[in-house]
Amino acid sequence: MERPRHKTTRDLKLGNRMRLLRRLYFDGPLTRRDLAPLTNLSIATISNVTAELLSDGVLREAGKVESDGGRPQILLEVDPAHARVVGVDVGETQVRVELLDLKLNEHAEARYALDPGRHDPATVVEHIVSGVKEVLTAANGVPVLGVGVGMPGIIEYGPEGVIHAKTFGWDAVPLGRMLMERLDPLPVHIENGAMTLGQAELWFGAGNGADNAVIALIGSGVGSCIVAGGALYRGAGSSAGEWGHTTMQVAGRHCRCGGRGCLEAYVGAEGILDRYLTATGVVALPEGGEEAALERLLDDDSPAAVAVVDETIEYLGAGLADLLNLFNPELIVIGGWAGLMLAGRRLTDIQAAAESYALGQPFATARIVPGRLGPDAVAKGAATPVIERFLDGRA
Template sequence: MPERTRRTVRDLRRGNRSTLLRRLYFDGPLTRLELSRLTGLSQASVSNVVAELLDLGVITEAGSVESDGGRPRILLKTAPGHGQLAGVDVGETRVLVELFDLELTPLAKADLPLGDGGHDVAAVVEHALSGLRTVITESGVDPGSVLGVGVGVPGTVERTPGTVVHCQTIGWEAVPLERMLREGTATLEGTDLPLFIDNDATALGQAEMWFGTGRGCRNAVVALIGSGVGACVVVDGAPYRGSAGSAGEWGHTTAQVGGAPCRCGARGCLEAYVGASALLGRYRSAGGTTATGEEESLAALLADPAPAAAGIRAEVVAYLGAGIADLVNLFNPEKIIIGGWAGLLIGARMLDPIQQAAAEYALRQPFARTSIELGRLGPEAVAVGAATLPLARLLDGGGTIEQTRTGQSAPAVSRPGPPRAASPEHLS
């Protein structure tokens, strides 16, 4: 018989704080009366909880509105200066670190190329720590006010005692990334910053679902197409992780049996046909001229009128369309959202033919109820998504830093996101 979970008064108060804080974060500013109506809490409970959140400094007053014959009602909203959130994107060619205020307004950024060292773990850790030092120094914030550091990484994030990362494509096997980063952050400005590590596609998915194209959806697939390919499958508002956290490895589904070799060691993976690294390899083999950076090289491929380049683009349309059709048939999502720097470049030029190709392979009924759209948060959305990892813990903890600083290895989304989320202006 399942063991009953006993909720204490403290748990109930924290739950009420979380409910109001999430509502203010995504839909504020709101009055106390509006909060009562939207949450179902009594006006007395709302008043008590609001007083606690004001004392914590996580919310603030934001003007007033006229009432029906009474005194003006005070508007409330989250306080952007309550603390800062750091997002780290461990990409294929660089480590990007950004610092945000509580409303995810960017404060500082450090973009550090990986260079010839590739994904040497020590180099990646040093880049992340160096980037954190840079953004904290450049923004001038007190390191003690940073609520947490979210890190988006390729591959599978295994939550053992400590968090380890497995990623065949970059040669990582059970890398103790949490321990290595924690040892570094313990000496960072004398502050032990809380760490939240998750798959990069899952982090991107949370950002797009909360603030981007996925707002208002409960079931969606957010595709991350960069040098490699991944996806975040969102079911009833939360990411589906599978039994060991590796769900969403869409790039390593088989597009062609016995096909092109993939970086993971298998053959015929979708990533070997639509990932930027594979595309640029075929482009160079066909005589195309590539630039120093992957983004510039992919842009050149997409604009090249030569027959060889046109043939590669036609293959991308066919394989990506078929891969999207698989997502439609498997998951029946409301939306499929294409993100990642390469996905946005490809989609901006070829979204219509990709949609047509998907229609040829997908079942008609679910395809008719699925929209295929581009992400709204831009090519640096993984860093934004990484910053939402500590943000999610702060919201679930009802605004207390102590709650945020416990259980750092928690998943990116501890419970479903809001059914209707207002987008911060800078993310629109």
């Protein structure tokens, strides 16, 4: 049996640094005096560690606050400009690459359209690599900590970054290894897109402060991120949150996953538009892509369009009710580009539909709100694992 390793002075210093850095990142700006009760560290230790972090350029001074009878206290915060991170959102219709600072503010962006049926690994890898190289030119010498990639499907976490994505036709594709071979020496972290959306909304968006929540991702497809006790819940095989593939109708519409009656086939943008085309007999969508087509549909007051949208709202409400009844969250956040469109126009109707299908108690104790971070929240969230490594002293 391996004997436990004794902590060294270096371990203690790293632990103190990590504790202070995380507190200042999420709760700053704070004074050194504020940090003492929040971290259980002595003022002397706090002074030493913060002096090092200021010297390293990780922290910056953010003003002063008056103290009782003494000198004003200096406020400290993490300097967002200290480093950059890259976040990538691989969706059904495009690859979006963003260069972000440590507070997820965007400094550069590159986008590449994905044609229907062109989701082969080689094409996706080429778009990601090209996008990363393009946005890195805007780093202007600022250190870049790594690349995070948000993908649909089930992720096998590890150095290979293996992905199973039925909607792309991917089975055990080692995307992490493929990207690291092209982007070395930048570290690459692969994550499920709904999880990245959830983490971003928890850190800086509508989910901030929630201990038990569900963040719903509604785009071309549908997914979710479940938050339990303030942490992301992944399940035994990292596939928790596949809400889009819960059954809404037995023997119902065919879903892209190969099943039938999935929620995604009714409330995902592809499913909504396909139902409209079927109802009207239109052969194909007009030019402009899914996002433009869905926006036109939501603003169309023709009977056929209204019927499809009303039915979508009811299916979405029923799906949210399932989440309320199963997980009893305090909060449901509706995100994703299609989810934000639906919530922006019909939030009250979505809430009413959820209430009509949910049990009274879980509905009464929850809020249903739109996401705050916009349609690029997946890309922003994809960068959060890279920032986590930085806060833990591993970057």
